Amino acid sequence: MTITENRxxxxxxxxxxxxxxLALNSTTQQAALAAGLELPLLExxxxxxxxxxxxxxxxxxxxxxxxxxxxxxxxxxxxxAWRETPFFSEVERAALAFTEAxxxxxxxxxxDAVYRETAEVLTEEQIAALTWVIxxxxxxxxxxxxxxxxxxxxxxxxx
Numbered sequence: 001m002t003i004t005e006n007r008x009x010x011x012x013x014x015x016x017x018x019x020x021x022l023a024l025n026s027t028t029q030q031a032a033l034a035a036g037l038e039l040p041l042l043e044x045x046x047x048x049x050x051x052x053x054x055x056x057x058x059x060x061x062x063x064x065x066x067x068x069x070x071x072x073x074x075x076x077x078x079x080x081a082w083r084e085t086p087f088f089s090e091v092e093r094a095a096l097a098f099t100e101a102x103x104x105x106x107x108x109x110x111x112d113a114v115y116r117e118t119a120e121v122l123t124e125e126q127i128a129a130l131t132w133v134i135x136x137x138x139x140x141x142x143x144x145x146x147x148x149x150x151x152x153x154x155x156x157x158x159x
Contacts (some may be wrong), residue, residue, distance in 0.1 A: 021143070025136050028093040037122075039069045041095055044079060045130065046137045050082055057139035057149040062137075068156035076124055095130060096119045101105045102134045111129040 011018045032042055039155035050058035063076055078085045082096050098118045101110040118127055143149075 010143055010147045010149075021136070021139065022134075027142070028129065028132040028136050032133050033128040035123070035125045037095075037129060037133075040066060040071045040083075041092055042133055043069055043071060044075070044092060045095055045099045045133055047076065047079055048082075048099050049137045050141055052100065052103045053138065053141040053145065055144050057144040057154075058137065058141050058149045060151050061154045064154060064156050079153060091121045094121045096144055098127070098130060099134050102131060103138055 006082060022061050029039075029042060033039065046062040047066060050062060066076055067073070075087045078087055079096075082093065083087050086097065094117050097114050098110070101108075101114045118130075122130065
């Protein structure tokens, strides 16, 4: 199926709600950075959730933002198969596993084993901040997919 038409302009039709989402996104990113999580990791998390959800707009945005933040092409390309590569650190692996569990929460909650592995390498403050980053990207995925936001024109630093 080729998507050829947009459905809704959520920024225009729901200006206050969209503004609140942007503010929440900014707040969660600031909290994650303050907790010691690095921007490239946050972008990997956003990309991984967007891969799972099939959000073309967010994939376009966050792969561009990841490159802008210094992420390598190799790691971005391998992200969908991160478990099978040596490219990701222990912290990144825990964050990616946690991202998958939170994104796929209907498939079995967030398993204790995944939480324990995450808690071994991240502080409670970092896990809380990471959870909010994951929640926000999942919400944005759903808005972008539902409204069919046009894909391809995003430039880093423009949001």
